[in-house]
Amino acid sequence: MTTALTAAPTTNLTTAQAASRLGEFTVVDVRTPGEYAGGHLPGAHNVPLDRLDEASDALAAAAARGPLLLVCASGNRSAKGCARLAARNVEASTLDGGTGAWAAAGHPVERPAGARTPWPMDRQVRLAAGSLVAAGFVAGRFWRPAHWLSGAIGAGLVFSGVTNTCGMAAALARLPHNRPAGDAVPFEETLARLAA
Numbered sequence: 115m116t117t118a119l120t121a122a123p124t125t126n127l128t129t130a131q132a133a134s135r136l137g138e139f140t141v142v143d144v145r146t147p148g149e150y151a152g153g154h155l156p157g158a159h160n161v162p163l164d165r166l167d168e169a170s171d172a173l174a175a176a177a178a179r180g181p182l183l184l185v186c187a188s189g190n191r192s193a194k195g196c197a198r199l200a201a202r203n204v205e206a207s208t209l210d211g212g213t214g215a216w217a218a219a220g221h222p223v224e225r226p227a228g229a230r231t232p233w234p235m236d237r238q239v240r241l242a243a244g245s246l247v248a249a250g251f252v253a254g255r256f257w258r259p260a261h262w263l264s265g266a267i268g269a270g271l272v273f274s275g276v277t278n279t280c281g282m283a284a285a286l287a288r289l290p291h292n293r294p295a296g297d298a299v300p301f302e303e304t305l306a307r308l309a310a
Contacts, residue, residue: 172308
C-alpha cells in the first residue's frame with residue numbers, strides 16, 4: 115500500500131496576528147535584496163523568491179525548529195513561496211499585505227543606515243511595461259512593425275496574469291538597483307543561519 119504525500123498547510127496572517135507572535139517566527143523576506151534593504155520586518159532573513167528552491171533544505175531545518183513566516187511587499191510573492199515550500203512538505207505562513215501593510219499598521223521596519231530604497235517590484239514592472247507599450251505605439255507611427263513591440267508586451271502581460279508568473283519581474287530583479295548592497299549578508303551566510 116502506498117501513501118500519498120500531502121502538502122504542508124499554509125496560513126495567512128494579518129499584521130496584528132504576526133506582530134503578536136513575531137518572536138515565535140523565523141521571518142524570511144522573499145523580495146529582491148534591494149527591496150529588502152529598503153526596509154524589512156525586524157530580524158528577517160533575505161531569501162529572494164527566485165532562490166527559494168536553493169534554500170529549501172535550510173528553510174526545512176528552520177521550520178523544524180519553529181514556524182516560518184514568509185513576507186514580501188504585498189503578500190503575492192510570499193504566498194507563491196509558501197506554495198512552493200508546501201509542495202516540499204515545509205509548513206510556512208504568509209503575511210497578508212506584506213511589508214506595506216506591516217509598515218502602514220505602524221509596526222517597526224529595519225533598514226540599514228544609508229540604504230537606498232528601490233521601488234516595489236510591481237511598480238517597476240508597471241513602469242517598464244507601460245514605457246515599452248508607449249514606445250512601441252509612438253515608434254509604430256513612423257515604422258509600422260514597431261507596433262509588434264506593444265503587442266508582445268500586451269501578450270506577455272496576459273500570459274503573466276494567466277500563469278501568475280512574471281518574466282519581466284525576474285529580469286528587473288537582476289538590475290543593479292535591485293541587487294544587494296556591498297554590506298549585505300551573503301546568501302550563503304543566510305542559508306547557514308537558517309540551517310543552524
